[in-house]
Amino acid sequence: MQELGLKSRTVKKYKATTSSNHHLPVHDNVLNQQFTAQAPHQVWMADITYVPTDEGWLYVASVMDLYTRKIVGWHAGERMTKELVLQALDQAYSRQRPKGKVLHHSDRGSQYASHEYQQRLLKYGMKGSMSRKGNCYDNACIESFHSVLKKELVYLEKFKTRKEAQSKIFEYIEFFYNRKRVHSAIGYLTPIQCEQMYDCVA
Numbered sequence: 001m002q003e004l005g006l007k008s009r010t011v012k013k014y015k016a017t018t019s020s021n022h023h024l025p026v027h028d029n030v031l032n033q034q035f036t037a038q039a040p041h042q043v044w045m046a047d048i049t050y051v052p053t054d055e056g057w058l059y060v061a062s063v064m065d066l067y068t069r070k071i072v073g074w075h076a077g078e079r080m081t082k083e084l085v086l087q088a089l090d091q092a093y094s095r096q097r098p099k100g101k102v103l104h105h106s107d108r109g110s111q112y113a114s115h116e117y118q119q120r121l122l123k124y125g126m127k128g129s130m131s132r133k134g135n136c137y138d139n140a141c142i143e144s145f146h147s148v149l150k151k152e153l154v155y156l157e158k159f160k161t162r163k164e165a166q167s168k169i170f171e172y173i174e175f176f177y178n179r180k181r182v183h184s185a186i187g188y189l190t191p192i193q194c195e196q197m198y199d200c201v202a
Contacts, residue, residue, distance in 0.1 A: 024110060024113035024114065024115070025113065025118075026108045026113055026130050027128035027129050027130040028129065028130070029129060029130060029131060029132050029138060030103060030105070030127065030128075030129035031043065031045075031103065031105045031129045031138070032138075033137065033138055033140070035066060035140065035141050036066070037065075037066040037067035038067070039067055039198065040065055040067045040068050040070075040096075040098075040195055040198055041065060041067075041096060041098035041099070041100065041102050042066070042067060042100075042102065042103065043065070043066035043067070043102070043103045043104075043105060044063050044064065044065055044066070044072065044092065044102050044103070044104050044105070044126075045063070045064045045066055045105045045106070045139060045141055045142040046061070046062065046063045046064075046085065046088070046089070046104065046105070046106040046112065046142065047061070047062060047106065047107065047139055047142040047143055047146060048060065048061045048062075048080060048084070048085065048109070048111065049062070049146035049149070049150070050080075051076075051150075051154050051159065051165050051169070052154075052159070053159040053160065053161060053162050053164070053165050054158075054159065054160045054161065055078075055160075055161050055162050056078065056162070057078070058076055058077070058078060058159075058162040058165045058166060059076065059077055059078070059079065059080045059084055060074060060075075060076045060146075060149075060169060061074060061075050061076075061084045061085045061087070061088035061111075062074040062088060062142060062145065062146065062173075063088050063089060063091075063092040064141060064142045064145055065096075065191075065195075066141060067186075067194070067198070068186065068191045068192075068194040068195045068198070069141070069145075069183050069185060069186055069191045069194070070178050070191030070192065070194070070195055071145065071173050071177060071178055071191070072091075072092040072095060072096050073088045073089060073090070073091035073092025073093070073094075073095060073096075074088050074091065074169075074173060075087035075088040075091060076162075076165075076166045076169060078162055080111070081111065082110070082111045082114040082116055082117055084111065085106075085111045085112060085117060086116060086117060086120060089104075089117070089120060089121075089124075090120070093124050098124075101125055101126065101127055102124070102125070102126045102127070103126070103127050103129055104121055104126040104127065104128055104129065105129040105130070105131070105138075105139065106128075106129075106130055106131070106139065107130065107131045107138075107139055108130045108131060108133055112130070113130075145177075148177075149169070149172065149173075149177075152172070153168060153169070153172045177191070178190065178191045178192055179191075179192050
């Protein structure tokens with residue numbers, strides 16, 4: 001493989017990102033693995049993943065629109081804090097300005113269960129939904145995106161700095177994933193095409 005310049009896209013060792021071992025209130029699993037939506041901004045899914053660099057881990061919080069599969073907001077930082085997920089949510093809301101009540105689904109991690117994050121959901125008029133404890137399949141769509149991000153970018157690169165990794169992730173999400181990568185779940189359209197087609201019909 002080295003002689004041919006090939007690189008493996010195998011799944012690397014799992015590293016936990018969020019912890020549900022806390023005493024903060026959690027939402028019921030309203031979504032309940034019903035991974036369908038009739039329009040953009042009916043359901044947003046949120047999660048955190050991690051990217052290795054020579055400086056240490058870079059954590060990436062993402063927000064996906066279930067209908068278009070578009071990453072509507074994301075943020076990267078060296079610490080896995082509530083501020084990380086808040087900035088991803090703020091970006092998503094600022095960019096999309098959804099009308100109506102969005103169902104926001106995440107895991108039960110302390111970042112998402114924090115009072116500050118829950119207050120932000122209330123401010124934005126969103127209804128909370130959370131995965132069952134220890135059940136990764138309840139948040140499968142956004143976890144699938146993070147798996148694709150790693151297979152198509154992270155596992156093929158070696159990042160010296162967090163800044164370098166963040167720059168590459170920006171290019172991947174904003175210029176490739178949302179605009180050029182087609183998805184079978186949305187009729188082999190790109191997320192941007194799916195969003196634009198709905199806007200034209202609506």
